[in-house]
Amino acid sequence: MRQYIYKRLWQGAIAIVGALFIVFIAQRLSGDPVALLLPMDATEEDFAAMRVELGLDRPFVVQFGLFFSDAVRGDFGDSYLWNQPAMSLLLDRLPATLELALAGLVFAILLAVPLGVLSAAYRGGWIDNTAKLFAMLGQAMPGFWVGLLLIVVIAVKLQWLPAYGRGTLAHLILPAIALGWYPVAAMTRTLRSSMLDILESDYIRMERAVGIPERLIIWRYALRNAAVPLVTMIGVYFANMLGGAFVIEVVFAWPGVGRTVVEAVFARDFPVVQAGVVLASVVFVVVNLIVDLSYGFIDPRIRHD
Amino acid sequence: MDKLLSVDGLKTHFFLKRGVVKAVDGVSFALAAGETLGLIGESGSGKTVTGLSILGLPPRPAGRIVAGSIRLDGVELVGLSERTLASEIRGRKIAMISQDPMSSLNPVFTVGSQVAAPIRAHGLARGRSAMDLAIDELARVRVPSATERAGNYPHQFSGGMRQRVVAAMAIACKPRLLIADEPTSALDVTIQVQFMDLIESIQAETGAGLLFVTHDLGVAASLCHRIAVMYAGQIVESADVRTLYANPAHPYTQGLLESLPKLGARQSRLSSIKGTPPDPLSLPDGCAFHPRCPHATDRCRQQAPPSIDLGDGQRASCWLLENA
Amino acid sequence: MTDITRDAEITTTEGQSGFPFIAATVLTIVVVCAAFGPWLAPHAADAISLRDAMTPPAWEEGGESGFLLGTDNLGRDILSRIIAGARVSVVIAAYAILLSGGIGAALGMIAGYFGGVPDSIISRLIDVQMSVPSLPLALLFASVLPPGEGMVILVIVMTYWTWYARIVRGEVLSLRERDFIALAKVAGVSTPIIFIRHLTPNILNTMLVLATLQFGSVIVFEAGLSFLGLGIQPPQVSWGGMLSDGRNFIEVAWWLITIPGIAIMASCLASNILGDWLRDTFDPVRRQL
Numbered sequence: 001m002r003q004y005i006y007k008r009l010w011q012g013a014i015a016i017v018g019a020l021f022i023v024f025i026a027q028r029l030s031g032d033p034v035a036l037l038l039p040m041d042a043t044e045e046d047f048a049a050m051r052v053e054l055g056l057d058r059p060f061v062v063q064f065g066l067f068f069s070d071a072v073r074g075d076f077g078d079s080y081l082w083n084q085p086a087m088s089l090l091l092d093r094l095p096a097t098l099e100l101a102l103a104g105l106v107f108a109i110l111l112a113v114p115l116g117v118l119s120a121a122y123r124g125g126w127i128d129n130t131a132k133l134f135a136m137l138g139q140a141m142p143g144f145w146v147g148l149l150l151i152v153v154i155a156v157k158l159q160w161l162p163a164y165g166r167g168t169l170a171h172l173i174l175p176a177i178a179l180g181w182y183p184v185a186a187m188t189r190t191l192r193s194s195m196l197d198i199l200e201s202d203y204i205r206m207e208r209a210v211g212i213p214e215r216l217i218i219w220r221y222a223l224r225n226a227a228v229p230l231v232t233m234i235g236v237y238f239a240n241m242l243g244g245a246f247v248i249e250v251v252f253a254w255p256g257v258g259r260t261v262v263e264a265v266f267a268r269d270f271p272v273v274q275a276g277v278v279l280a281s282v283v284f285v286v287v288n289l290i291v292d293l294s295y296g297f298i299d300p301r302i303r304h305d
Numbered sequence: 306m307d308k309l310l311s312v313d314g315l316k317t318h319f320f321l322k323r324g325v326v327k328a329v330d331g332v333s334f335a336l337a338a339g340e341t342l343g344l345i346g347e348s349g350s351g352k353t354v355t356g357l358s359i360l361g362l363p364p365r366p367a368g369r370i371v372a373g374s375i376r377l378d379g380v381e382l383v384g385l386s387e388r389t390l391a392s393e394i395r396g397r398k399i400a401m402i403s404q405d406p407m408s409s410l411n412p413v414f415t416v417g418s419q420v421a422a423p424i425r426a427h428g429l430a431r432g433r434s435a436m437d438l439a440i441d442e443l444a445r446v447r448v449p450s451a452t453e454r455a456g457n458y459p460h461q462f463s464g465g466m467r468q469r470v471v472a473a474m475a476i477a478c479k480p481r482l483l484i485a486d487e488p489t490s491a492l493d494v495t496i497q498v499q500f501m502d503l504i505e506s507i508q509a510e511t512g513a514g515l516l517f518v519t520h521d522l523g524v525a526a527s528l529c530h531r532i533a534v535m536y537a538g539q540i541v542e543s544a545d546v547r548t549l550y551a552n553p554a555h556p557y558t559q560g561l562l563e564s565l566p567k568l569g570a571r572q573s574r575l576s577s578i579k580g581t582p583p584d585p586l587s588l589p590d591g592c593a594f595h596p597r598c599p600h601a602t603d604r605c606r607q608q609a610p611p612s613i614d615l616g617d618g619q620r621a622s623c624w625l626l627e628n629a
Numbered sequence: 630m631t632d633i634t635r636d637a638e639i640t641t642t643e644g645q646s647g648f649p650f651i652a653a654t655v656l657t658i659v660v661v662c663a664a665f666g667p668w669l670a671p672h673a674a675d676a677i678s679l680r681d682a683m684t685p686p687a688w689e690e691g692g693e694s695g696f697l698l699g700t701d702n703l704g705r706d707i708l709s710r711i712i713a714g715a716r717v718s719v720v721i722a723a724y725a726i727l728l729s730g731g732i733g734a735a736l737g738m739i740a741g742y743f744g745g746v747p748d749s750i751i752s753r754l755i756d757v758q759m760s761v762p763s764l765p766l767a768l769l770f771a772s773v774l775p776p777g778e779g780m781v782i783l784v785i786v787m788t789y790w791t792w793y794a795r796i797v798r799g800e801v802l803s804l805r806e807r808d809f810i811a812l813a814k815v816a817g818v819s820t821p822i823i824f825i826r827h828l829t830p831n832i833l834n835t836m837l838v839l840a841t842l843q844f845g846s847v848i849v850f851e852a853g854l855s856f857l858g859l860g861i862q863p864p865q866v867s868w869g870g871m872l873s874d875g876r877n878f879i880e881v882a883w884w885l886i887t888i889p890g891i892a893i894m895a896s897c898l899a900s901n902i903l904g905d906w907l908r909d910t911f912d913p914v915r916r917q918l
Binding site: 011012014015016019022023026027029136137139141142144145148151152156239240242243244246247250251261262265266268270273274276277280281284285288 | 894
Binding site: 205 | 388395400410419422427458460474478
């Protein structure tokens with residue numbers, strides 16, 4: 001187990017370095033990185049100072065080294081739109097994004113678990129067919145479009161919930177549904193197929209043979225087994241939802257990291273864009289690491305390895 | 306009604322897209338309390354499906370009991386609701402020890418909670434006292450230091466120990482009938498012997514009837530009082546164990562016995578029945594065994610043989626015996 | 630050893646389903662619109678007619694038969710714009726699929742066939758690529774490159790090549806051990822010929838399945854970028870861009886955000902259904918591609 005943790009930490013570190021490298025390459029791709037990193041009204045002195053800071057006269061490896069050492073300290077330069085360090089600007093907005101992603105995840109789990117379990121338990125029945133339809137639509141309807149439809153129907157026509165902004169729980173519901181929309185489909189499918197396998201397994205047959213009620217077999221004995229592959233997915237989807245939140249935040253005017261970065265792209269506020277990509281990658285890697293390490297709590301076979 | 310279990314004309318069929326498989330096709334037998342009946346057959350002969358049908362668990366969704374009767378202490382089980390079967394029959398009156406100990410225990414629950422599960426489900430005890438009963442059962446099947454081991458997970462046990470846990474789960478609610486489906490085929494020989502001893506002593510202690518499903522005539526001989534041989538969904542011969550081994554009547558039984566290695570006899574090679582079991586989707590006309598039978602006649606190819614009483618409780622289904 | 634009850638055939642009742650005609654028809658329509666759009670559309674996609682602005686679809690009250698799906702705030706015909714948007718979607722999807730499939734398959738084949746150092750490098754590259762979420766990556770490139778089709782294709786290729794690389798690598802790993810490859814090697818067939826003659830034909834089915842599934846995925850991805858204003862730029866028409874325009878009139882003209890979304894959904898649904906069908910047809914056993 002310890003060896004496994006080290007291995008995963010190492011892989012995570014490599015992934016983050018790789019992400020930094022991609023950001024670095026993108027910065028150079030544009031021609032003059034200094035023009036990217038400075039506001040439009042910067043003076044000639046500012047340019048010269050920045051050239052020295054980036055080490056543009058030095059070899060490529062050194063340039064990456066300089067970038068890297070700044071990056072690990074979280075220094076991606078100042079946002080000139082907001083006049084504060086880019087990373088701290090985004091970290092201020094991270095709680096809003098995490099809140100949204102978490103709410104989306106809760107929505108997805110609340111819907112996917114019953115759908116997946118019941119469609120496996122009553123294979124071919126109406127719940128199964130409904131779930132299949134949901135799964136197909138979930139993959140084909142982009143979350144931002146679902147968000148727009150929710151705004152039209154729930155917020156504008158019915159006026160049940162607010163369409164924009166953050167604050168109360170009511171503000172959270174529509175964006176969470178839009179964000180959780182896609183994972184519902186994928187989780188339902190995975191859960192259904194692993195439940196089908198498990199419900200045909202020898203140990204479930206044994207449990208049936210000693211008279212355990214079907215309700216308990218499905219919701220307790222089979223579901224806990226099916227939770228193992230589901231948790232992997234939850235990690236992957238939580239991470240993906242942090243990315244997906246970029247669009248959903250724009251649709252619902254949600255004051256999170258994603259919306260800030262999108263605005264930064266339009267304002268050519270490159271330090272914020274850089275910091276945003278790196279932050280997203282770090283969160284992605286960390287979430288997946290936590291998920292991998294949490295298997296042990298569900299699956300005793302891994303815990304004792 | 307002195308019989309514990311009587312099965313009469315049982316038919317369990319599988320309805321597949323490609324056709325109907327008559328996995329069990331008209332099986333009848335009876336079993337008394339304290340008696341052990343061996344149900345013998347190759348893979349696909351329908352012996353496992355017979356056992357599962359008695360539990361009311363024909364493999365879903367394709368399998369269904371289409372005809373026949375299964376009576377336990379005179380009470381008809383076929384047609385009982387799923388809810389009644391689960392709450393009053395399975396585990397409580399009939400329990401199964403299943404084939405493969407490595408896969409028959411739920412990997413994410415402790416063995417103690419798994420043995421306690423039927424105790425709780427049938428309302429014999431709750432909470433902590435159910436766990437105490439489970440520990441008693443684990444001790445009864447001779448799991449060493451049962452109290453500590455109850456908190457362990459299946460992967461921390463050896464194959465033989467897991468099989469004992471499965472047995473503890475099956476006998477936890479003192480069922481009247483035990484169905485053991487190839488309980489030893491996945492174990493090595495010494496562990497097999499120990500486990501057979503254990504089953505015998507459990508049976509002696511509880512007076513339960515035992516339906517022992519196996520493909521292994523040797524194991525069956527050491528444990529069973531009576532034997533029923535299945536082929537292609539039907540019982541082709543049944544007799545008490547001595548008669549069957551001394552005087553097998555059906556050519557299939559004869560073939561099975563010849564393929565057993567005999568102690569002391571010098572055999573250059575193991576003889577076995579030629580050919581392979583028939584395709585369950587298209588059984589041959591007449592006697593299902595005729596393509597492999599050394600004595601097959603035209604009649605065997607056209608008409609299915611009746612079950613013929615040979616006296617001393619021996620019956621076999623074969624045209625050769627008609628005039629014997 | 631096993632009994633009849635363990636037979637996979639018997640416990641599985643979900644058989645092969647028939648050819649999905651509706652999905653294939655929808656995809657055909659999308660592709661025909663892309664190819665012959667200008668001749669099919671009733672109006673020019675960018676023909677402004679303020680007099681006809683905000684006409685609802687023809688079946689609604691106030692609708693006109695000349696504008697079957699209604700018009701937008703500038704009086705442009707929605708049907709014509711949907712047809713024009715199909716062209717953008719299909720062209721981008723075609724380039725993105727060819728490039729990501731080609732690059733991914735080539736790298737996957739190299740990793741799987743040679744193993745060792747090339748394999749570790751390519752596998753690490755896949756890991757790194759997969760740990761950068763694709764949308765933030767798209768924003769990064771959108772901020773340094775001129776927006777438009779080229780940038781969108783680049784971002785999609787960067788996101789999707791790993792799909793192909795991972796799966797092709799796995800396939801080639803198992804192919805490598807098979808007799809006909811070993812025989813070819815012993816017979817002195819050169820490595821490029823082994824790749825072209827022996828490996829490529831064997832991964833074509835997989836590639837076709839992945840490409841079909843990717844089509845829908847690319848359409849959704851491109852729509853998302855264009856919706857944010859970072860993808861296809863006006864005056865070029867894209868479904869995502871239409872949604873973005875329609876957003877401003879969300880309270881008065883429901884059709885502006887409904888119809889382009891339906892176009893996206895229908896194309897994606899059709900390609901997913903067809904892809905699933907192809908996968909089950911080519912490989913009924915392994916359904917977890």
